[in-house]
Amino acid sequence: MPQTTTINVGLIGVGTVGAGVARALLEKRRMLEQRIGARLVLRRACDKEFRRRRGVRLPPSVTTTDASKVLRDPDIHVVVELIGGIEPARTLILEALRRGKHVVTANKALLAHAGRELFAAARRANVDLYFEAAVGGGIPIIKALREGLIANELDAILGIVNGTSNYVLTQMREKRLSFHEALLEAKHHGYAERNPALDISGGDAAHKLAILTLLGFGVQVRLSDIHVEGISSISQADIQYADELGYCIKPLAIAKQVDHELELRVHPTLLAKTHLLANVNGVYNAVYVHGDMVGAELFYGRGAGQGPAASSVVSDIADIARNIVTGIAPRMPLLPHRHRGIRRLRRMGAVETRYYMRFMATDKPGVLARIAGVLGRHHISIASVHQKERRAARIVPVVMMTHEAREADMRRALQAIDRLGFVKHPTVAIRTEAPRYK
Ligand SMILES: NC(=O)c1ccc[n+]([C@@H]2O[C@H](COP(=O)([O-])OP(=O)(O)OC[C@H]3O[C@@H](n4cnc5c(N)ncnc54)[C@H](OP(=O)(O)O)[C@@H]3O)[C@@H](O)[C@H]2O)c1
Incomplete structure (x- = not known):
């Protein structure tokens, strides 16, 4: 029988998500081994300290407060960054990639700020960089x-x-x-x-x-x-x-x-x-x-929480382990094909949506006509109008739904409306999203 490959994992950050990952690696060892066809071993777990209870029993031989013990361990295949924030997470990941280690992170802030740099570093090092838990927690x-x-x-x-x-x-x-x-x-x-x-x-x-x-x-x-x-x-x-x-x-x-x-x-x-x-x-x-x-x-x-986020992190580790076992790591291209229909980003002023609007206006004749006049001058047409019960003395909320309007027109119209003497509070405008995709 062929020997089962061992994939060594180094974890940096044993907080909410990290503790969940460590627990899954320790407690679901057998199940994961059977499903992946490789043995996942938590070789090192690093945090600032281990006095605090973390809901997982880590063997003392595994724990360290020195991240370089994870990065410099030549036997570690996959580094899992779960400390969050930009620095030192960015430097640690870059160092792990430079040393040829595959990386898993849940750090959406870091990916949004420095994704380009990290993906390029992973490509140069010919390793995988996975991040399933960064969006939608447990949703794959x-x-x-x-x-x-x-x-x-x-x-x-x-x-x-x-x-x-x-x-x-x-x-x-x-x-x-x-x-x-x-x-x-x-x-x-x-x-x-x-x-x-x-x-x-x-x-x-x-x-x-x-x-x-x-x-x-x-x-x-x-x-x-x-x-x-x-x-x-x-x-x-x-x-x-x-x-x-x-x-x-x-x-x-x-x-x-x-x-x-x-x-x-x-x-x-x-x-x-x-x-x-x-x-x-x-x-x-x-x-x-x-x-x-x-x-x-x-x-x-579930978009967050220990279980859902750790579930996604372990799934990334498992994918990388399979890639290693089958000799195809790195497997997924990090810069996907650019959508051929997209030529540029749309300026916000050019975005068109329907709007919900709420005006707080003095209750007197002609108010609605004046508001409608301003909207009309800015090419905004009204779909429906609903006058609500008076809230305070002589002030009535008026709610309108518009047809599709350009954002730039709406902003100019709102400025003009809020300058009208009978409009007593800044007008509320909320965009709507139609279920046009069936
Ligand atoms: N929590 C969620 O539901 C969730 C869901 C999806 C994604 N995420 C992402 O997952 C990552 C981790 O989140 P979390 O909620 O697990 O955070 P957390 O509970 O604050 O855990 C982070 C752990 O890392 C430790 N740490 C911080 N800097 C360190 C360093 N330089 N060296 C070693 N250890 C260090 C922290 O110690 P101290 O506490 O002493 O600072 C803490 O124990 C973040 O990127 C987050 O955005 C979280």
């Missing part, structure tokens, strides 16, 4: 885009890829909480970090969108190419009015090909309740993909 969306959908040219990727934002908006809708109350609840249940700024601002979703865009469209983008808005401006009133009109508000990351241009944006979005993504609630994530051959597909699951 990276593998789906790289492998399962390889025959497709995509025209859209729409994702709910930040569980914290989705949880907050879900709680606001289901329990009628304010944004701040919902965020407190998210923190209480461990669904938001102590400093949730990157999640709430849309920054984390933008990191993930940059990665999805690279894989789905073959386009390497800078974070500054993505229009990003967070969810903190969403009010309970808008959630209720949207609900009455048959919509919910979701934190969406959008990469979409329109007329040979690629739109890239992250913002709260009105979705019809019948939209496939409308029922993705709480901390769940989902990525909706439309390809020229498969049509629409939806990938759904």
Whole structure:
């Protein structure tokens, strides 16, 4: 019988995800060996200290506080970076690649900031760099885009890829909480970090969108190419009015090909309740993909947490182990084919969507006509108007849905409307996303 190959793994960062990976490698050793056809051995696990309980029993011979013991060990085949952040993660990964080690990371921030440099280094070293856990936690969306959908040219990727934002908006809708109350609840249940700024601002979703865009469209983008808005401006009133009109508000990351241009944006979005993504609630994530051959597909699951993220990291280690065993590492090209239909990125001002708008105006005759006049002058046509109950003395909320309008026209119209004397609060405008991909 041929001897089973041993693949030695070096782990840097034994925090939430790292501890889950270590546990799976130790506790599921036999199952993984049978499924992979190679024995995965956790040879070194590095962290800043090991006094803290981490929910995994690591043999003392394995632990170290010195990352160079992982990088310099000639017997380690795969280095798994799970410390997060830009530095020293970037330097550690580059060093591992330079030393000819395959690398697995879950670090979306690093990939979004320095992906180009890391992919080039992996190519030079002729090794694999895998990152399934960087987007969608336990959802195998990276593998789906790289492998399962390889025959497709995509025209859209729409994702709910930040569980914290989705949880907050879900709680606001289901329990009628304010944004701040919902965020407190998210923190209480461990669904938001102590400093949730990157999640709430849309920054984390933008990191993930940059990665999805690279894989789905073959386009390497800078974070500054993505229009990003967070969810903190969403009010309970808008959630209720949207609900009455048959919509919910979701934190969406959008990469979409329109007329040979690629739109890239992250913002709260009105979705019809019948939209496939409308029922993705709480901390769940989902990525909706439309390809020229498969049509629409939806990938759904837990976007974060120890189990889901570690599940994806172990799947990357297993892929690399198989590649090594079969002599085909590195297997996947890191810079996918650029979508032939895309000539350039679309300027945000040229993006066209339908809008939900809420005006807070003094309750007097002629108000609606004046607002409609401004919109008309900016080429924005109104699909429906809904006057709501008075909220404060003589101030009424007026909610409108528009037909498709250009972003630049909408911005100019909003400036003009907010200068009208009877408009008492800045007007709210939220983009909608039509379920046009069936
Ligand atoms: N948590 C999730 O659900 C999830 C999901 C998908 C992807 N990810 C990604 O996975 C990565 C890890 O996330 P996590 O939640 O596991 O983070 P975490 O719980 O903070 O774990 C990181 C661990 O690395 C240690 N560390 C930091 N710098 C180090 C260094 N220079 N050398 C050795 N150890 C170091 C930290 O120690 P200290 O605590 O003492 O600093 C901590 O124990 C991040 O890139 C994150 O974005 C996380």
